[in-house]
Amino acid sequence: MTAINRRRLLATAATLSLLFAPALPFLRQAQAQTDPLPSWNDGPSKQAITGFVARVTQQGGPDFVPPAERIATFDNDGTLWVDHPIYTQLAFALDRVKALAPLHSEWTSTQPFKAALEGDMKTLAESGEHGMAELVMASHAGMTTAEFEKIVTDWIATARHPRFKRPYTELSYQPMIELLAYLRANGFKTFIVSGGGVEFMRPWTERVYGVPPEQVVGSSIKTKFQMRDGRPELFRLPELNFVDDGPGKPVGINEYIGRRPIAAFGNSDGDLAMLQWTTMSGGARLGVIVHHTDAEREYAYDRDTTFGRLDKALDAAALNKWTVVDMKSDWKRIFAFE
Amino acid sequence: MTAINRRRLLATAATLSLLFAPALPFLRQAQAQTDPLPSWNDGPSKQAITGFVARVTQQGGPDFVPPAERIATFDNDGTLWVDHPIYTQLAFALDRVKALAPLHSEWTSTQPFKAALEGDMKTLAESGEHGMAELVMASHAGMTTAEFEKIVTDWIATARHPRFKRPYTELSYQPMIELLAYLRANGFKTFIVSGGGVEFMRPWTERVYGVPPEQVVGSSIKTKFQMRDGRPELFRLPELNFVDDGPGKPVGINEYIGRRPIAAFGNSDGDLAMLQWTTMSGGARLGVIVHHTDAEREYAYDRDTTFGRLDKALDAAALNKWTVVDMKSDWKRIFAFE
Numbered sequence: 001m002t003a004i005n006r007r008r009l010l011a012t013a014a015t016l017s018l019l020f021a022p023a024l025p026f027l028r029q030a031q032a033q034t035d036p037l038p039s040w041n042d043g044p045s046k047q048a049i050t051g052f053v054a055r056v057t058q059q060g061g062p063d064f065v066p067p068a069e070r071i072a073t074f075d076n077d078g079t080l081w082v083d084h085p086i087y088t089q090l091a092f093a094l095d096r097v098k099a100l101a102p103l104h105s106e107w108t109s110t111q112p113f114k115a116a117l118e119g120d121m122k123t124l125a126e127s128g129e130h131g132m133a134e135l136v137m138a139s140h141a142g143m144t145t146a147e148f149e150k151i152v153t154d155w156i157a158t159a160r161h162p163r164f165k166r167p168y169t170e171l172s173y174q175p176m177i178e179l180l181a182y183l184r185a186n187g188f189k190t191f192i193v194s195g196g197g198v199e200f201m202r203p204w205t206e207r208v209y210g211v212p213p214e215q216v217v218g219s220s221i222k223t224k225f226q227m228r229d230g231r232p233e234l235f236r237l238p239e240l241n242f243v244d245d246g247p248g249k250p251v252g253i254n255e256y257i258g259r260r261p262i263a264a265f266g267n268s269d270g271d272l273a274m275l276q277w278t279t280m281s282g283g284a285r286l287g288v289i290v291h292h293t294d295a296e297r298e299y300a301y302d303r304d305t306t307f308g309r310l311d312k313a314l315d316a317a318a319l320n321k322w323t324v325v326d327m328k329s330d331w332k333r334i335f336a337f338e
Numbered sequence: 339m340t341a342i343n344r345r346r347l348l349a350t351a352a353t354l355s356l357l358f359a360p361a362l363p364f365l366r367q368a369q370a371q372t373d374p375l376p377s378w379n380d381g382p383s384k385q386a387i388t389g390f391v392a393r394v395t396q397q398g399g400p401d402f403v404p405p406a407e408r409i410a411t412f413d414n415d416g417t418l419w420v421d422h423p424i425y426t427q428l429a430f431a432l433d434r435v436k437a438l439a440p441l442h443s444e445w446t447s448t449q450p451f452k453a454a455l456e457g458d459m460k461t462l463a464e465s466g467e468h469g470m471a472e473l474v475m476a477s478h479a480g481m482t483t484a485e486f487e488k489i490v491t492d493w494i495a496t497a498r499h500p501r502f503k504r505p506y507t508e509l510s511y512q513p514m515i516e517l518l519a520y521l522r523a524n525g526f527k528t529f530i531v532s533g534g535g536v537e538f539m540r541p542w543t544e545r546v547y548g549v550p551p552e553q554v555v556g557s558s559i560k561t562k563f564q565m566r567d568g569r570p571e572l573f574r575l576p577e578l579n580f581v582d583d584g585p586g587k588p589v590g591i592n593e594y595i596g597r598r599p600i601a602a603f604g605n606s607d608g609d610l611a612m613l614q615w616t617t618m619s620g621g622a623r624l625g626v627i628v629h630h631t632d633a634e635r636e637y638a639y640d641r642d643t644t645f646g647r648l649d650k651a652l653d654a655a656a657l658n659k660w661t662v663v664d665m666k667s668d669w670k671r672i673f674a675f676e
Contacts, residue, residue, distance in 0.1 A: 068550060145592055189552070202596045212406060213596030214527070215552075220593060225585035225611050232614045234592050241593070247563035254483055254572050255558060255579070256594055258540045258551030273563050276570045 036182040038332070039175040045288075045330045048323040049179065052286040053186050056262065063284035067187035071261040073217075073253060073274060074180070076194035076201060078267040079290050080209060082161065082171040084299040086121070089200050091168075092155055094119075096139035104138075113138070137238035140197065141221055145234040153203045166337065169208045174336045176265075176290075180209055183263070191261075193217045193253055195245030195270055199236075217256040219244045245270045250277035267292065272313040279320060287322035289313060294328040297338075374520040376670070377513040383626075383668045386661040387517065390624040391524050394600065401622035405525035409599040411555075411591060411612060412518070414532035414539060416605040417628050418547060420499065420509040422637045424459070427538050429506075430493055432457075434477035442476075451476070475576035478535065479559055483572040491541045504675065507546045512674045514603075514628075518547055521601070529599075531555045531591055533583030533608055537574075555594040557582045583608045588615035605630065610651040617658060625660035627651060632666040635676075 040046040055063040056070065077083035097107070097116045107113035112131035115123035124131065140148065161171055180190050192211050194201060198218030205211045220241040223234040244252040250273050253261065263286040264271070264278035271289070279285040291310065292299050302310040317324050327334065378384040393401040394408065415421035435445070435454045445451035450469035453461035462469065478486065499509055518528050530549050532539060536556030543549045558579040561572040582590040588611050591599065601624040602609070602616035609627070617623040629648065630637050640648040655662050665672065 068544075071552075198593070198596065206406070214409075214594075216596060223589050223592060225588045225615070227614070232588065232611070232618050234588060234615075250563045250570065250572060251561050254561060255536070256552075258536065258554060273570070276565070277563070277572075280570050 037178050039178055041330055041332050045323050045325045055284050057186050065262055070188040071259050072183050072188045072263040073191045073193040073261045075266040075271045076192050076196055079265055080172055080176050088168045089196050093135050093139040141236045141238035149203050152200055156204050169204055172208050174333055175331045191215045193249055217252045247273045249274035268310050269313045289317050290325045293326050297334050375516050377516055379668055379670050383661050383663045393622050395524050408526040409597050410521050410526045410601040411529045411531040411599045413604040413609045414530050414534055417603055418510055418514050426506045427534050431473050431477040479574045479576040487541050490538055494542050507542055510546050512671055513669045529553045531587055555590045585611045587612035606648050607651045627655050627660055628663045631664050635672050
């Protein structure tokens with residue numbers, strides 16, 4: 001091909017792309033309609049999900065569910081984003097304790113703060129629930145809700161995951177983001193139901209998952225309304241309000257959503273009760289467990305770990321015919337940046 | 339006009355109405371577009387509401403608010419439906435105590451149950467918060483959430499208001515139902531934020547107000563997840579969980595909605611904090627108080643009553659330029675059945 005011919009070809013290509021540009025979004029849409037879950041390999045997991053959606057959306061079909069009742073609930077840590085080597089919110093709490101340490105000289109000799117400051121995870125784990133609660137209160141309470149929102153927003157923009165060296169929000173699972181969008185495109189209302197702090201998630205869930213604040217259910221501490229200098233504010237108190245984990249998940253679903261989901265997605269024993277509550281209620285129901293089986297691209301763990309332990313829920317999955325997603329074989333890619 | 343002429347005219351009218359029948363919904367819609375609030379008299383209240391909506395929905399205007407942030411919160415008792423002579427939920431509790439009395443022979447000699455069974459409202463009021471709590475627990479706890487939903491649904495279908503002799507759901511205010519629909523048509527998400535029990539409201543709010551269960555915030559008792567005979571259930575415990583009234587309203591808004599409203603509607607001092615939280619935050623905001631001024635068509639009360647007392651919030655309305663709706667002059671009709 002001569003230089004002139006090549007130039008002509010490029011010119012033609014440029015003209016063509018200009019001509020076709022208005023059509024491109026439609027073409028992309030058509031493609032998306034062909035496969036709304038491009039990051040999922042074909043297989044039983046993908047089929048179980050698309051088959052369920054087809055059944056409950058088929059007008060006049062035996063399993064049809066009206067759009068208003070198409071509630072889907074998603075755990076967050078380990079289901080929508082990475083929860084290893086430690087929960088992201090724990091990483092946040094540890095960073096906050098370090099940032100606040102200059103104001104608390106006593107922390108260098110008091111547990112669990114000493115362990116937190118020294119990065120001594122073993123001692124920290126040994127401090128148990130009580131120690132964790134102290135850490136959470138010291139890092140999450142004592143400011144207004146507006147102040148806390150700013151602290152979270154700033155942290156999530158700058159903090160990096162120790163292994164992937166990327167912002168935590170980029171460590172959300174691409175196949176699950178596609179799944180959230182696919183369900184919404186089919187009339188579902190998608191909710192997050194997480195053991196994590198609700199005010200730790202709300203500042204970024206809309207941007208990352210397309211889930212607005214009012215559809216995020218999580219654990220919380222108490223707040224107090226007060227007028228200060230003639231302006232209303234909500235002050236965050238060092239007192240636990242609600243733990244949205246384990247048997248707390250159906251309680252939270254009932255309290256915050258007020259409708260029973262028809263589909264639920266989790267990855268650990270903390271999601272067992274939510275999956276039971278969702279699927280054991282008659283009619284077409286979908287229960288999905290994300291099984292971390294890919295140590296190379298992400299992590300591999302189930303029965304033996306402390307964080308996100310998947311044991312009883314894995315047994316229950318077999319018994320109740322829940323879909324167990326094998327990350328290694330079911331997901332073409334895990335992260336958007338791959 | 340002769341008989342034959344009259345008959346001919348009637349025949350013509352019948353034909354015409356048949357011909358025009360398919361067009362009627364469109365005509366009605368066109369009319370509704372002209373005036374989305376037909377039960378509101380023209381005046382400062384209606385103008386304040388429509389002016390606010392015009393400002394926040396004007397793309398590119400200085401007060402424009404994106405649809406996702408157009409959150410509007412409504413108190414229920416006295417704002418969306420009648421709360422006199424007693425709160426509807428108290429009428430429900432009293433009926434439940436009567437229904438359960440055969441199983442509790444001790445109630446004929448124990449307060450506040452004796453007073454409840456005898457309809458002795460004076461003694462009942464004197465039993466105070468503690469007495470009310472006992473009444474609520476006896477009538478609202480001790481069954482599953484599914485069982486309670488059925489009890490509420492059955493009661494609301496059959497109970498009648500002592501003065502109006504109609505189902506309580508028919509005693510919702512037609513102008514407010516139009517207002518809810520008008521806001522939704524303008525991209526608002528409408529929430530109920532009520533001191534009433536959330537599980538007492540959710541079974542009927544969608545049908546009556548167009549507000550789905552997940553957009554109802556209210557007071558609640560604790561529930562417990564349990565498996566019974568291999569089936570999951572939520573059991574209602576005789577323990578208070580959250581009081582969504584007074585300073586609890588902004589707390590509830592933050593906890594259950596997670597976004598600050600831009601418009602709030604109330605009728606009593608129980609709504610004062612919600613109105614402060616909503617309106618004192620910069621940007622175009624709307625605070626509205628329904629003032630009960632029509633003893634003939636409904637009730638007239640403000641500073642002197644026990645139920646739905648409007649005192650501090652009325653002073654605050656003047657100070658903060660909230661819109662005070664005068665039911666007598668602002669509302670063309672109060673109920674749909676008028």
